Amino acid sequence: MLNELYSLSAALKNKGISTREWHREYKPLPKVTAKAPCIRIWLARDGSVRGIESISAELAQLLRKYGNNQGTFPAFNIVPLYRITEKEQLSELEQIEKGSIPPDLDKIKSWCVNDNWKESIVKKVDRSLHNISQTLSDLIGNQEQPERTLVSELIRLADGFTNEPNRSFKSALEKCVFAKLQKQEDIGILLAMLFHKGNPQKNHNADTGVSISVVLDLFEWQQYGYPVTSQHATEWINDRLLESSLLTISKQSEVVGIDAFGLPFVNPNEPMPSVKLNGFDVILRSMFSGQPCQYRYEQIDDASYPIALENRSFAKKSLEWVAGLEREGITWRKIDKNEIIFVYPSKLSETSPRFASIFGTSQAESSAQSEARFENNAKDFIRTLKGLPTKEKSDFIQIFTIRKLDKARSKVIFTRNCSPDQLIQAAEEWMAGCRNAPETDLGERKSPFPLQVAKIVNNVWKQNGELAQGKTAVERMKYYQGMELLLDLMQESMIGNYLHIVLTHSSGLVSYVGNWVHGGSKCKDKTEERALDKLKNETVFLLSVLGLLLYKRGARKENYMESMAYLVGQLLKISDELHTLYCNVVRGDVPPQLVGSALFATAGETPYQAMAQLSLRMNPYITWAKQYRFKDKTKNEGTRIAGWLLRLYEDVANKLYPAMGDVTRFNDFDKAQLFIGYLASFPKRESSVTASADDNVNDNSIGGVKHEH
Structure with a gap:
């Protein structure tokens, strides 16, 4: 992955595209949705919680939190304050949330009996408020700047909470919740923070509810120009953290050699940075010293492939840039929840072709038939690529996929580069190959995307036209092997192997659909009609894959x-x-x-x-x-x-x-x-169903030649 990202960082430099680097322990907030809000908690100078409100998803994307799995600041996770399990209380709570009945404050207070903040939760919140916040304070330095004063004041207020009943963060939060409930403001958010609807059959320690993301801010922020929950303050904190890291490394380390790309290497004695992609985190390179094989050559951890701090930074920023949400379909595409494909040129241009669009579609595009066609995407891609000015045309196009193996590990599964002309030719031959089958009565011919081919090959069909899906999906063909097929990287023996697999898996589908269509069967209702249309669509893609595999072996x-x-x-x-x-x-x-x-x-x-x-x-x-x-x-x-x-x-x-x-x-x-x-459809002839009245009249020999049987 480092080699691929190094070439991308060079392309970004040549184009003059600057990307922001984020400190390795300054991480994004969780994605905000209607079911998973982020709550801003305003702290006043007297140590009270002055306000509670939900922030927008757009603002949450700009914010970060410093820390690790043990705690973070100024944002962290909490759980609802109390747990209720009685049916009557749960039923009445749901009616209040729906607005069917007004909230009865005294009754709600009487439900606050079963404390939901177990010891482990209290300890984690304390670490966030005291330990992590003090570490952050030390790292951002003592500059006399409004931002430093703002953050220091918030840290002072957070550190002022104790475990005493009347001075705890939980009690201050609860007091503010009831004050707002009395005014009947933000009732849905407040009740979600106040109560977890528990399961009486479960142990309380294992049933504390879904975590709630909260972020602290200073109520009297106006004199500093910006609140803590702002893009300006977030970027200022990040800049101070990066400065602190560089200063620490320069003091403690010395040049010990040259890194893999020729820069002086100073060992930072820390893991490579991680990047949060769409769905999972990726550590750029992680070697575990506990693996005995590393000791054979006495090259442990980063020493086996040293990367200077500057190149670590370039690699991290490059991956964050190429995986930006605004570049989905252009430079990246999600294959499934655990795998992403990246495609980028050696020269970046103002009008960038949608490189990733010819490999597959997103779920949103798949819902629109006009967009979910390989032919449409490929023609648009080819037209844009050919139309680039000569000075912006790339020498090569890099393609690679990253797959999440487990919670802690990810791996580059597929990596290739090709010239623009090779990719154009591959796309044109793919369309020709998918048309290497005659028309059918099932519907318009469609070319599957390369990332769809594996699913078509792997699907196992029963004789009744149903998928034979077990607990574990069949994976005889991997997603990336569809790209190998596109780029003509697959050996003939492998093409024959996948042809054998798809024929074995799809025999039931072909027989069932053929029997249904040839028999002129009528659907009983709309449900059966939709099911048949789906099977026809699956069969159309199957025939395109069969035509493509025959085309790759020279059969026209x-x-x-x-x-x-x-x-x-x-x-x-x-x-x-x-x-x-x-x-x-x-x-x-x-x-x-x-x-x-x-x-x-x-x-x-x-x-x-x-x-x-x-x-x-x-x-x-x-x-x-x-x-x-x-x-x-x-x-x-x-x-x-x-x-x-x-x-x-x-x-x-x-x-x-x-x-x-x-x-x-x-x-x-x-x-x-x-x-x-x-x-396949029958050959079109003038004398088909509309044969003339004179056709075959009094000719009893038609259909009776010697080869008929």
């Missing part, structure tokens, strides 16, 4: 549509539709499984045996169709369909006979062609 639809396997698939489809027509006309209903669908699995393994069985089973339907087609076609469209299907049957049978070879079993590439042939 112009050629394989004349192959034995494809023609067998078409013959099974014609058999299904002819069987359906017979059942509708003669029997009045269609059976659950049609002739072609019943032989689909057999055809994939032993095609000659399947063709022999098909000949026997189709004989009565073909004989019937030969007679039925001569009825009055002007009044009965079914007769025209019968003639059309017989003509198709004859055409495919005549093509199939010379295509049949000595191979008695289909390989995976044959099976892929069989799958596509079974679902």
Whole structure:
């Protein structure tokens, strides 16, 4: 990851983009949502809590807190003050929260019996108010500046709270909560801070409720120009922390060598910095000295790959820049909750193409069909990239993914770089490959994104069209391997391997959807209709992947549509539709499984045996169709369909006979062609369902040539 970020830091420098560095222990506040607010607590000079209010998500994004897992300041987490478990109290509390009844202050006070601040919570709050705040005070120095006086005054007030009942932070907070409740202000927030709706079946120590994020501020802040909860004060504290760190390291350390990128290396004796990404934290490089393998070469921890402080800072700032929320879809894309892909050019431009958009879409984009198309994103990307001025065109494009392995570890799973022309060509060939399958009756063809391919390959389908999802998802193909497929990095043996997997997993889906569509089945209700549309969409993507894998191995639809396997698939489809027509006309209903669908699995393994069985089973339907087609076609469209299907049957049978070879079993590439042939639309002919009145009249030989069976 350091190598990838080093090249990005060079691109940022060349473009003159400055990024802010944040101290390693000065961390963002938790994300603010409607269910997880951040509460600002105003402290007055007399030591009281003067106000409580919820801050906006925009303001919370600008704020930070100093500390570690043992405590933080000026923001930290608390839990509700009291716990209630009685049904009557819980029911009345919910009515008050909904506004159905006004709050009864005396009754609410009578519920404040079961203290929810257990010993561990009290200790953590005390560390935040006293220990962490004093450490912060020491680090920011003694400058005579308004900001220093502001923060010092807040630290003094926080340190003034004790564990005595009337001087504790909890009692001051509770007093303010009741004062505001009396005025009926912010009732929802106040009750959430006051009560945890507990579970009487659980032990209280294990049931203290969800943490509440709070941040302290000085009530009389106006004379200092800014409150503590402001961007200005936050950045000022950060600058002082960075200055303190550099001063400490320069005093305690000396140059001991050269780092991995050629700068003088001073060992800071601390872990590499971490960066908070969208969903998880990443430590840029973490080596654990407890691993015995490191001692073999006597290169422990950072000594195995020394990075100077300046380069550590550049790497951290570069990752924070490239992962900025405003650059989602441009330089990064979230693959799943534990993995992110980053894409950036060696030269940054004013109009940056949406590099990450051709690899996948976000959930918001996936909900909009116009945006969730690879073709649209790729064409827009190619047009923008080709339109860049010559001086802004990049030498290479860096691509890498970071995956969270567990709570403490993350890893670069995939890293590649390619030229812009290579990426453009890869995108164009991807579109061509996904179109390497003929049209179907399932809907418009769609090209999956590279990051979607793994899910399509891994999905296991039952014979009834349902996903066979177990407790652990199948991961035969990794997300990043879709990018390998895009960039032509995958070996032919791996392409064959994934083709085998997708055929094995999707046989049930193809058979089920084909049987449903060929049989003209009607949905019972909207729910079943939506379920069928979803299956059709899954099948469209599946056929695109099959076409793509065949394309990567050199099989083009112009050629394989004349192959034995494809023609067998078409013959099974014609058999299904002819069987359906017979059942509708003669029997009045269609059976659950049609002739072609019943032989689909057999055809994939032993095609000659399947063709022999098909000949026997189709004989009565073909004989019937030969007679039925001569009825009055002007009044009965079914007769025209019968003639059309017989003509198709004859055409495919005549093509199939010379295509049949000595191979008695289909390989995976044959099976892929069989799958596509079974679902592909019939060839378009002028004399299809709308055949003229003179077509095949009094010609009982059509459909009866020697290759028909």
